[in-house]
Structure formats: structure tokens, C-alpha cells
Amino acid sequence: MSLIKFLIHVILEAMKFWTCSLLVSVILTLTSCLSVVSVDEVPTLELTRTATTFVNFPTPAPLLLPTLTATPLPPTSTPVPSPTLVSLPKKAIQLHSPLAEHSIEQLFDIVSSPYDPPPPGDDARHQGVDFCYYHGEERDFIEGEIINAILSGKVASSQAGKFPYGNMVMLETAYNELPEEIILGLDIQPGESLYHLYAHLQEAPKVALGERVEGGQTLGQVGKTGYNIVVSHLHFETRFGPPSTVFKNMARYYADATQEELDTYEFWRTSGTFRHFDPMDLFSLFVP
Numbered sequence: 579m580s581l582i583k584f585l586i587h588v589i590l591e592a593m594k595f596w597t598c599s600l601l602v603s604v605i606l607t608l609t610s611c612l613s614v615v616s617v618d619e620v621p622t623l624e625l626t627r628t629a630t631t632f633v634n635f636p637t638p639a640p641l642l643l644p645t646l647t648a649t650p651l652p653p654t655s656t657p658v659p660s661p662t663l664v665s666l667p668k669k670a671i672q673l674h675s676p677l678a679e680h681s682i683e684q685l686f687d688i689v690s691s692p693y694d695p696p697p698p699g700d701d702a703r704h705q706g707v708d709f710c711y712y713h714g715e716e717r718d719f720i721e722g723e724i725i726n727a728i729l730s731g732k733v734a735s736s737q738a739g740k741f742p743y744g745n746m747v748m749l750e751t752a753y754n755e756l757p758e759e760i761i762l763g764l765d766i767q768p769g770e771s772l773y774h775l776y777a778h779l780q781e782a783p784k785v786a787l788g789e790r791v792e793g794g795q796t797l798g799q800v801g802k803t804g805y806n807i808v809v810s811h812l813h814f815e816t817r818f819g820p821p822s823t824v825f826k827n828m829a830r831y832y833a834d835a836t837q838e839e840l841d842t843y844e845f846w847r848t849s850g851t852f853r854h855f856d857p858m859d860l861f862s863l864f865v866p
């Protein structure tokens with residue numbers, strides 16, 4: 579009886595062991611299966627991702643490239659040359675000689691007293707240039723030679739018999755009427771005007787203050803009116819300064835000069851508001 583019990587017990591124990599090992603083997607198989615699945619899925623996902631990115635990239639690229647190269651080419655090529663060609667002839671303003679019987683080039687041969695500027699604020703020395711000659715081609719002496727406006731403008735001063743200029747005309751040429759050669763060659767500030775003054779005329783000027791004058795228009799004849807003038811000549815001054823200035827009454831060096839005349843003269847000559855320069859620098863810009 580005890581032998582039978584023992585055998586039953588052994589069989590039962592063997593069955594327990596087998597069940598346990600079976601369970602363990604089942605669990606092991608399951609976990610190994612799960613781990614294999616999870617490892618295998620990663621490359622599959624990556625492959626599909628890379629596959630989708632390859633599909634996405636090439637689509638927008640060819641759309642951008644043709645539009646970038648096609649648009650900028652036509653606008654740069656067509657409009658640039660046309661405005662440059664149109665604007666240049668409009669700026670080609672002619673400079674006239676102030677003396678009717680002399681070209682701009684010939685002026686350099688008849689300078690009798692050159693520009694000799696004083697220190698700033700000083701009225702001494704020579705703030706312009708004098709033209710004078712003997713034995714010219716058409717006349718023996720400069721007296722009576724026609725004086726012309728070098729550029730178009732308006733009359734900024736018109737004086738009769740006042741010292742020191744005598745009979746005198748001053749013209750203002752506005753910035754937008756100046757030849758490009760003068761603006762670039764003499765470093766004119768935008769908006770500044772060129773003032774040009776013709777002194778010692780034979781007769782009182784016939785142009786009035788504010789009147790419009792064309793380039794080449796006659797202003798009078800060379801004479802010897804004014805302060806301490808012994809020999810007939812043209813005294814010519816050039817200055818740059820603020821636009822639309824008018825010099826109504828302007829005089830100095832005589833006893834009856836009014837305060838207004840003295841102040842206006844000082845404003846033009848020594849205030850520093852109007853920068854004088856050698857008129858021959860202006861003419862040299864137009865000598866070939």
C-alpha cells in the first residue's frame with residue numbers, strides 16, 4: 579500500500595514539473611516573439627518615412643526654380659537705357675561768352691586783372707576778373723564791345739551810376755538751370771544759385787529787377803563807369819549762394835551812400851553768405 583502511495587506521489591510531482599516547464603517555455607516563446615516583432619517594426623517604419631520624404635521633396639523645388647530665373651531678366655534689360663538717353667540732351671545748356679566779339683577760349687588772352695581773393699570778411703583786392711585789350715580784331719579798344727549774359731536767369735540787381743560798380747547788372751541762374759559741367763565741376767550744393775555780375779557798363783542797364791533774361795541776351799556795352807575807373811574794361815564776378823536773393827540798392831565808397839545800400843553791399847561782398855570764386859574756373863570747364 580505504501581509503495582502504491584509513493585508511486586502516485588512521484589507521478590504527481592512529475593506532472594507538476596512538466597506543467598511548470600511547459601508554462602515557462604510558453605512564456606519564453608511569447609516574450610521572444612514580442613521582442614522580435616518590436617525590433618522588426620522599427621526599420622519598417624523608418625523605411626516608410628524615408629520613402630515619404632523622398633516623395634515630398636522634389637515636388638516644390640522645380641516649381642520655384644523656373645519662376646526665379648524667368649521674372650528678373652526682362653525688367654532689367656528694357657527700361658535702363660531709354661531714360662539715360664532722353665535726359666542727357668535736356669541738360670546740355672550752352673555757356674555764352676560775356677563779350678560778343680570774343681569766344682570763351684579767347685577770354686583767357688584778354689585778362690587784364692585776374693581774380694585775387696581777399697581773406698574772408700575783407701573787401702580788399704579783387705573778387706572778380708577784368709577783361710581789357712588794345713588792338714583787337716574788330717576794334718582797337720574794348721570800349722563799346724557788347725556784353726552778353728553767360729546764362730539764362732533773372733535780374734538780381736540793376737544799378738545805375740553807384741560806386742564802386744557804376745552801371746551794373748547782376749543775374750541769378752537757379753540750380754535747375756545750371757549746366758551739368760558747372761554743378762559737377764565746381765561742387766555746387768543742391769539748391770544753390772549761381773550769381774554773375776557785369777560792372778562798369780557804358781549806360782544805365784535797361785533790364786529791371788526780377789526780369790527774365792536769356793543766355794546770350796545783350797546787357798549793355800563795356801564802359802568805365804564806377805569808382806576810380808581810369809580805363810574801360812568789363813569787371814566780372816561769380817558767386818554761389820542761397821536762391822532768390824535780390825540786391826535792390828547796393829553801394830559803397832561815396833559819401834551819400836545810405837545804410838541800406840551799405841548793408842546790401844556788405845551782404846554781397848563780405849558776409850560770407852555768397853562764395854566768390856575765379857570766373858576763369860567756370861570758363862575753363864567749357865574750353866575744349
Ligand SMILES: [Zn+2]
Nearest residue numbers: 706707708813
Ligand atoms: Zn575788376
